[in-house]
Amino acid sequence: MRKVQEFQAHRLAVAPMMDWTDRHCRALHRTLSARALLYTEMVTTGAVLHGDREKLLGLDAVEHPVALQLGGSEPAELAVAARIGEAWGYDEINLNVGCPSDRVQSGRFGACLMREPALVAECMAAIGEAVQVPATVKCRIGVDEQEPQESLFELVDRCAAVGVRHFVVHARKAWLKGLSPKENRDIPRLDYPLVWRLKAERPELTIVINGGVGSLAEAEEHLRHVDGVMLGRAAYHTPAILGEADARIFGEAGAATVDCFEAVRRYRPYLEARLAEGVHLAAMTRHMLGLFHGLPGARAWRRILTVEGVKPGAGIEVVDRALAAISGLQEQRLARGLEAGEAA
The missing domain is CATH 3.20.20.70 (Aldolase class I)
Known part of the structure; x- marks a missing residue:
């Protein structure tokens, strides 16, 4: 052979x-x-x-x-x-x-x-x-x-x-x-x-x-x-x-860590292209549920994607709302941390 x-x-x-x-x-x-x-x-x-x-x-x-x-x-x-x-x-x-x-x-x-x-x-x-x-x-x-x-x-x-x-x-x-x-x-x-x-x-x-x-x-x-x-x-x-x-793992010099927000940004064109082809949003966002696991706002992220993502006609705006929710919660937590530091 x-x-x-x-x-x-x-x-x-x-x-x-x-x-x-x-x-x-x-x-x-x-x-x-x-x-x-x-x-x-x-x-x-x-x-x-x-x-x-x-x-x-x-x-x-x-x-x-x-x-x-x-x-x-x-x-x-x-x-x-x-x-x-x-x-x-x-x-x-x-x-x-x-x-x-x-x-x-x-x-x-x-x-x-x-x-x-x-x-x-x-x-x-x-x-x-x-x-x-x-x-x-x-x-x-x-x-x-x-x-x-x-x-x-x-x-x-x-x-x-x-x-x-x-x-x-x-x-x-x-x-x-x-x-x-x-x-x-x-x-x-x-x-x-x-x-x-x-x-x-x-x-x-x-x-x-x-x-x-x-x-x-x-x-x-x-x-x-x-x-x-x-x-x-x-x-x-x-x-x-x-x-x-x-x-x-691969020892790639200069390779930056890709955080969750950057991953969503990179995934967005793929989501939009598949949505235009008629793919249901939930078929794609179900794989994103664990993306922010362990981070502030992860629960809100999952809730919005699972509740709103399955609705008829759900589009990229659902992902944007979920991302805005987790970003807002993280900003609030950061602000509270800064306030606590100033008070101390």
Whole structure:
């Protein structure tokens, strides 16, 4: 097969998250970091082959670099879907070998494929032959009764044998029976050292760690052991943490921190363009709710966006009102602080 092209791993990525990392979410995250690798939600091969491709695969030029994550287990179908994804402009094609949901299991893809490493390797060989962009794997350390020290290394070694060089490893075992996907977010415990060991023993591979990383400080600690870090819920619920990524994680000289107000300013043209196309405001602003998390006025920001943003005909003025409300509350708090200082 054609040798998969070598490529530089991105040191920070935002995980593929169902119902969350759609094109509007990705455009918001890009306002905060120019360098982080963004991922689509998982898209099944059947959907790519037979569904509405504009709805499923459409992306904006501002999103790059962005990866398409596919779900499937039929090599021929994955090859066609990967080729289509490349044609739509995606910078990477990633295979989901980590999602534990019942719906995914019933389709014979996701985390259950950890039990079939030979099939995963066959799928990756087909994808690698089909595209010129990097073909990558996102997996777990194991599932159910598997011994992670064996299951993880076997999967990685089999895929590496067919040319895969980039692996994203969720450092928690997936339980397909006995735990709900929600419970599996916290149980069993994460095994970061195993993923670090994978990198140490397979130094020629690019290893990105995923699972439970909640801050850039934690990401920096992991980067002492692996090539990259993938953020999940932390990046979605508190997207402002991405505003320091280009300087702290990528070491970009002169990169300024992008604060929440600047992110909204940068996102505004995207909002206006999509509104003009008929996209509902709430479809975009739902991803902005956590932007001011922990700051004065965050509650007012969320309330205005959620209450007014869903109304028929809601437009950019809703975002302006929400921004004005949080700005006003912050100014009041600053004024009170100055008054208290003068009184003292």
